[in-house]
Amino acid sequence: MTVGVALNAADAPNQVDATVRLAQEAAAAGLRSAWFGQTFGADSPQLAAIVGREVPGLQVGTSAIPVFGRHPLPVAGQALTAQAATHGRYHLGLALGTKLLTETGFGLPFERPIARLREFLTVLRQLTQTGTADFHGELLTATTPVPARVSGAEDGVPILVAAMGPQALRVSGELADGILPYLAGPRALADHIVPALTAAAEAAGRPAPRVVALVPGVVTDDVDAVRRKATEYLAFYERIPSYARVIELSGGRRASDLAVIGDEKTVAAQVRRYRDAGATEVVFSGTEMAGDEDRRRTWALLGELAS
Template sequence: MTIGVALNATGPENQIDASVRLAKEAALAGLRSAWFGQTFGADSPQLAAIVGREVPQLHVGTSAIPVFGRHPLPVAGQALTAQAATHGRYHLGLALGTKLLTETGFGLPFERPIARLREFLTAIRQLTETGAADFHGELLTATTPIPARVPGADAGVPLLVAAMGPQALRATGELADGTLPYLAGPRALGEHIVPAVTAAARAAGRPAPRIVALVHGVVTDDVDAVRKKVTEQLAFYEQIPSYARVIELSGGQRAGDVSVIGDEETVAAEVRRYRDAGATEVVFAGTEVAGDADRLRTWRLLGELADRPTG
């Protein structure tokens, strides 16, 4: 099972320089991939391209770019550029986004999100696989009167979706290569997410999907204080219906309840639970919450787990 980390350079240092430095530390610890979230700040495909070129030991990915406020043509260009820069080690994560950020930030109505996701995936698959598109949907049009190829980019950038609800999982299984659930504990993963996306992929005649579980967690001795801090930091997600639902399906009430916080033995056991629930890859986020010492301690453990047999 592949194990990676989500990098979030939030200090006063130049974010690009800090991300490269953190990625080098992650690679030295034995981690296999580095992922970058998309907010209103740094452009995650550019960040992934730079880091992936500077740290060739790592696969890199975005988790995840909302489909509202974007168009498949420029996103495909970003993805193909990152794929060429990293010589085939880039993974594109997409998301529905949220009503709050879509309507407040972009001034766009958050309407028909599943239909938009389906059209976006269909168009961007054409673009990333062939460098051309001729797609005319209800919500999106993507055509290429001139070529949209990026020489050096491998055909077929892996497409993943941060899907957790039934309709989004169905679309993901049918049209993407896998899913990127966040704050979904092993119970929600094994009982709801994995069966739904796998069944949809099978019905569509597609290969078994990748299940890249994004886990918020850290190795620390100060469990109570860190969990309190994490619960406060993640409270925003509890306002979002899809996250609230998956937290409940995981057996939690607060977002902090599904975070993995404890000593090495505790965290290793939880990683095994994710694997047993169907995760093909585990990516730890929020490892910086308890400071550099615990972050490096967490990365060392995850690097060791990445080297162990999965059987």
């Protein structure tokens, strides 16, 4: 099973330089992949491309770019460029986004998100696989009067979706290569998410998709202090219906209940639970919740599990 980390150096004096240093440290610890979030700050495909060039051998990906406020043509160009830059080690993650950020940030109505996701994925698959598109949907139009190919990315780009609800899982099983669930514990994965995703893929005649479980977690001796930080850090997600639902399905009351916090034995056991629940890959996030010593200790354990 691949084990990776989500990197966030937004508070550093230079985010790009700091992200590269963190990625080098993660690779040295034996981790296999590095993932980069997307809000309104740094451009995650660019970060992934830079890190992939600077740290050879490390898989890199975005987790995840919202489909609202974007169009498949420039997103495909970003993804294909990152794929060429990393010689095939880039993974594109998409998300529905949230009503709060979509409407306050972009001034766009958060309407028909599943239909938009379906059309976005349909166009992206055409663009990343063939470099062309001729799509006229209800919500999106994408044509290529000139080619949209990027030399060096002819093999395409794996596309994953931050899907956890039934409708998003159905679309992802039909059209994506995998999913990127966050704050979905082993119970939610095993009982709800993985079966729905697998069934949708089987019905579409496709192989079982990847399940890249993103997990907030820290190896530490100061469990109570880190748990308090996690409660504050993750509280935002409790306001978002899709996350609130999956937290409940996971048996949690607060988002921080899904954070994996403890010593090496405790954390390793939890990682194994995710694997047993159907996760093909586990990616730890939450470096912001830990000091440098605990972060290095966490990455050392994850590197051992990756090997």
